[in-house]
Every structure is written in C-alpha cells, then in structure tokens.
Amino acid sequence: MATRLTALRIHPVKSFHAQALETASVEPWGLAGDRRWMLVQPDGEVLTQREDPRLARFQARVDADGTLLLAHPDADAPLHVGTPDPTSLAPVSIFRSGFTAPVVEDPKVADWFGKLLDREVRLVHLDDPHRRPRPATTSLADAYPFLLTTTSSLDALNALIAQDHPDEAADAGPVPMERFRPNLVLDEPTPWAETGWRRIRIGAVEFEVVQQCGRCAITTVDQEAGVFTGAQPLRTLRKRRRFAKSAAFGMHLVPRAPYGTLRVGDELTVLESGPLPQPD
16 A cells, blocks of 8 residues: 555644645745744743743744734734734844744734733744744755654554553543644554665655754643643654664755655655765
C-alpha cells in the first residue's frame, strides 16, 4: 500500500494554534502562509510557547488580501490586522539570531494581546523571508522550511512511553500529533523509516531531507488548553530517540525547485535513502 500525505498544517503566527488545510502551495521558505507573523517581547526576542504556553489557544488565518484574522476564546471579538508598512522596521530575533522585520504599529493590536496575555508584546510580519539570514531560506520557523512526521513513528513513541512509564501513559493518554507541530504528516507504516530518507517526493514536489528535528518543551504543551502537561513525550524521547544531544522526532525538509502544490492524499516516493550526517 502506498504511503500518503494525511495532513497539511500551517501556523500563520509562530507558536499559535495550527490551521489544517487540504491543499497548500510550496514556496522556497515553506508552505504558503506558514509562520510569516510572530509576537516579540519588548527586547525584540520572539515569544513562543516555551515561555508562554497560552499562545496555543490563539487562532490565526490569513485572508486572500493578506489581512490577518486573529481569534481567542476569551476575546470579545476577533481582530483584523493589515500588513504593516514595509519601511516600519524593528530589530527582532529568534533565539538571539537577529534581523529586521516590519512591526505592526496599531496600538489596538498591542492592547488586544495585552489584555489576553497580561504582558507587553508586539506583532511582527516577515514580508520578505530573505530578511532573515539562515543556512536554508525559511520564514519564521525555528530552523528549516518544513517539518515532516509519520503516524507509525508516533504510535511507536506512544508504545515506548507506555512501556517505560505506564502510570504516566495511563493518566495522560497517547501523545497527539499536534504536540509536534508538523507541516506534513504521512501514514508511513514503518516506524522511524523517515530517519533513513535522504530525498523524497510527495505528489509532484521534491524535498531534501536535512536532519532530524531536535525537540523542546513545546511538545509538552496541550495545544487545545494552552498549558504544560508534564514530562512526556520529552522524557522518553531523550532516553529512546536522540539526535546528537537532543530529543528527536520528525524530519526537517528543504523543497527543491520547481515547487508546486501539495494535496492531502498525495503519494510518497522515496528517491534516495541512507544515513543522514550527524551534527558536529
């Protein structure tokens, strides 16, 4: 049976709730609309679920005209935000790696977030991904344009959690895929097969498989409730699935030209297999 794409997801605002799609255009820096906005703290450093898990409760969608539509269960009304003036640049950073990006100057936006988060933040839009210097051109993702996961690897991970920590598994239940915030989910039947792929094609789009994804505390955040849930799945990943010094789950991808459109149901073709290089 062919392995197929079962889910496509974007995160219009970095660290906000995922948006599921049936089709999505592939761009050099990721899926169209993925992680082109983010919240920053007063010093310009990005705010993510690592620092504030409540970000998971924010919903975001980008309309055809580029307007950002924001919603939150505790907000009186949704918020519409236009793209900021591209000359209104501010210094920002992701993990202390700095660049400049247009910042939304409307005080109503800051007030809306301030009431919901009880902290000072600014909303930033990355109008041009080339503003951000990275080894691989990307939007506001942590490292690379795409993150791929497979359903069988998640099943295998949940089995390891149940084996190593049966009480935790019984109390919390299986870890859902949403915790890993992937762009692409495949129904590959062999657990961890993706760690041996070097080059793949999904539908008509080809990707280079760069490396495994090192995982952080966001995998312990309930993506519906916006709260930390405990030690899993990080505890088990650190013991059972490591990439260099990091807990690992999922694969980073870079698309290869010509790009195209992905659709749920697209078939996977593995073009090249072999061990991936380990980081220094």
